[in-house]
Amino acid sequence: MKGDSQSEGMPLQHVFFAPGRVNLIGDHTDYNGGLVFPAALAMGTYLTVTERLDRFSCGFSSYNEPQTFTFRGDELTERYHAWVDYPLGVLKEFSDRGWSVTGYDFHYRGDLPIGAALSSSASIEMVTAVALNALNGSPFTMLELVQMAQHAENDFVGMNCGIMDQFASGFGKKNCAIALDCNTLEYEHVPLEMRGLKFIIANTNKKRGLVDSAYNQRRNECQQALEIIRAHLPVSCICQLTMNQFDTVSLYLTGNVLKRARHAVCENENVREAVTALKVGDMARFGQLMNASHATLRDDYEVTCPELDFLAEQAQQFPGVLGSRMTGAGFGGCTVTLIAEEQVETFVETLGKAYEERFGLRADFYVAEIGDGAGER
Ligand code: GLA
Numbered sequence: 001m002k003g004d005s006q007s008e009g010m011p012l013q014h015v016f017f018a019p020g021r022v023n024l025i026g027d028h029t030d031y032n033g034g035l036v037f038p039a040a041l042a043m044g045t046y047l048t049v050t051e052r053l054d055r056f057s058c059g060f061s062s063y064n065e066p067q068t069f070t071f072r073g074d075e076l077t078e079r080y081h082a083w084v085d086y087p088l089g090v091l092k093e094f095s096d097r098g099w100s101v102t103g104y105d106f107h108y109r110g111d112l113p114i115g116a117a118l119s120s121s122a123s124i125e126m127v128t129a130v131a132l133n134a135l136n137g138s139p140f141t142m143l144e145l146v147q148m149a150q151h152a153e154n155d156f157v158g159m160n161c162g163i164m165d166q167f168a169s170g171f172g173k174k175n176c177a178i179a180l181d182c183n184t185l186e187y188e189h190v191p192l193e194m195r196g197l198k199f200i201i202a203n204t205n206k207k208r209g210l211v212d213s214a215y216n217q218r219r220n221e222c223q224q225a226l227e228i229i230r231a232h233l234p235v236s237c238i239c240q241l242t243m244n245q246f247d248t249v250s251l252y253l254t255g256n257v258l259k260r261a262r263h264a265v266c267e268n269e270n271v272r273e274a275v276t277a278l279k280v281g282d283m284a285r286f287g288q289l290m291n292a293s294h295a296t297l298r299d300d301y302e303v304t305c306p307e308l309d310f311l312a313e314q315a316q317q318f319p320g321v322l323g324s325r326m327t328g329a330g331f332g333g334c335t336v337t338l339i340a341e342e343q344v345e346t347f348v349e350t351l352g353k354a355y356e357e358r359f360g361l362r363a364d365f366y367v368a369e370i371g372d373g374a375g376e377r
Contacts, residue, residue: 011051014134018127018374019044020118021168022201022336023327024177025286025293026271028301029259030162032222033183033237034268037275039192039199040172042371047108055103058091063109079156086121089130089152096106099136106131107341113364116203116213117326117333121157122324125149126374130170135375142373143185146170147299159212160219165348172373179275192370197283197322199368200337202315202351204307205361208332215329215353218260218301220226220326223285228252239268256302263300267293276292287322288340294325294335303330307359311335314351319343336368 012156019040026036043083052059061068065083074148076092079085091101106128112120129145140148149166153159163182171178176189192199226238229249235241238261241249246265253261275284294312298304304312308326312335315324320343339347348365355363 007360011053013048013050013132015377016047016049016127016131016134016375017044017377018047018123018130018169019170019172019371020112020120020123020160022118022334022368023168024163024199025290025325025334026267027275027297027326027328028218028222028303029181029264029267029271029331030124030164030180030344031160031219032226032239032264032268033238034181034264035271035275036180036182037177037190037271038168038180039177039368039370040168040368040373041118041146043110043112043118043366044169044371045108045112045120045127046377047127047131048107048109049135050107051349052103052105057106058102059106060087061107061202063106063107064114076101079158080282082125085157086152087125087128089156089368090132090149092156093129093148093152094132097331098138099132099134099283106298113203113205115208115333116205117328117330118201118373119161119165119169119328121153122149122161122169122192123374125152125167127170130376142170142314145374149298158295160216168373172371174372177370183239190275192278193281194341195281195283196341197338198341199348200339200344201327201366202311202335202355203366204305204311204332204334204355204359204365206305206307206332206359208363210330211331214303219302220312221257221260222234222264225253227258228361229261240264243269252318253321259300259302263296264279266300281320283338287324290323290325290336291316296367297326299331301330305330305332307332307355307361308335310358311351311355311363312337314354315339317348318347318351321347328343 023038320340324337
């Protein structure tokens with residue numbers, strides 16, 4: 001443990017970090033038992049944990065948020081509809097399993113844009129999970145921490161998310177993307193050999209309203225599709241279907257239920273092919289699959305918005321760009337673009353200007369730096 005200054009009469013202090021993620025391809029496949037291909041960012045959330053003199057309560061503060069909170073151990077069951085719900089949900093996971101969570105002050109500091117689909121919430125959950133794990137002598141594996149963080153978000157926060165974001169934050173590896181099968185939880189780190197290319201993230205800075213309810217609605221539509229499909233084929237999730245199998249059952253599906261399921265199957269095949277393309281260095285193919293992914297997220301899954309479509313479509317036509325798509329849940333947030341390194345500067349300038357003219361909003365751009373997963377720093 002670092003920062004041991006108890007000998008000077010100061011309380012013990014530990015610093016942890018958990019990254020956000022950018023999903024390169026494979027959105028809205030995780031909760032359909034499919035493949036995803038995210039990478040952990042070098043940006044994320046730092047957590048400094050300081051021992052309190054009293055062992056019965058805990059305090060929460062954040063450099064990024066004005067509200068601070070102090071709770072006694074028996075007050076940790078209630079949701080506050082504030083940022084503190086993310087750490088509280090994780091504390092509850094630990095205390096429900098009989099581990100100690102009080103006696104600490106938790107101070108968070110994040111450098112991710114908040115609510116921009118780069119998993120700022122998962123990084124808060126994961127940094128809390130790795131911290132509590134370390135402070136309790138590491139009773140849990142990283143996979144268990146990931147599952148506890150996802151459960152906290154599903155049950156405590158009320159967002160019925162899949163496992164991708166917490167997994168990417170926990171299992172990230174510098175300069176690698178993670179090919180994860182969300183059905184089996186088998187995964188592989190795939191080195192990002194960029195061959196003179198960069199992934200650049202463009203943040204629409206569009207305020208996202210009601211994302212949780214629109215997201216949960218998509219999940220329900222997929223559940224309905226699965227129930228209908230299962231009357232005809234013995235599958236446990238939508239992404240187990242090949243496109244050919246889907247074609248045979250699609251006549252039983254209609255409307256939104258048909259469209260949502262079609263995206264999931266198609267996107268899953270896109271991810272499988274994209275991972276292979278990256279492994280053999282076929283970056284042009286990778287880019288085409290990114291474009292195809294954006295198209296079904298827009299037309300079938302209907303989770304894009306004019307701002308995301310504008311940024312992705314302008315990028316797709318830009319010299320030196322191999323592919324561009326929205327990333328994450330959608331409804332706002334960010335795009336990710338695969339682009340020749342020497343074009344990055346012109347791209348940022350040109351797209352930034354065009355976007356501001358069109359929407360009166362400034363976009364932010366980040367060259368994606370891919371870092372390691374959650375742990376003590
Ligand atoms: C959010 C969720 C993830 C995943 C993506 C869409 O980020 O937290 O589980 O479903 O949306 O791919």
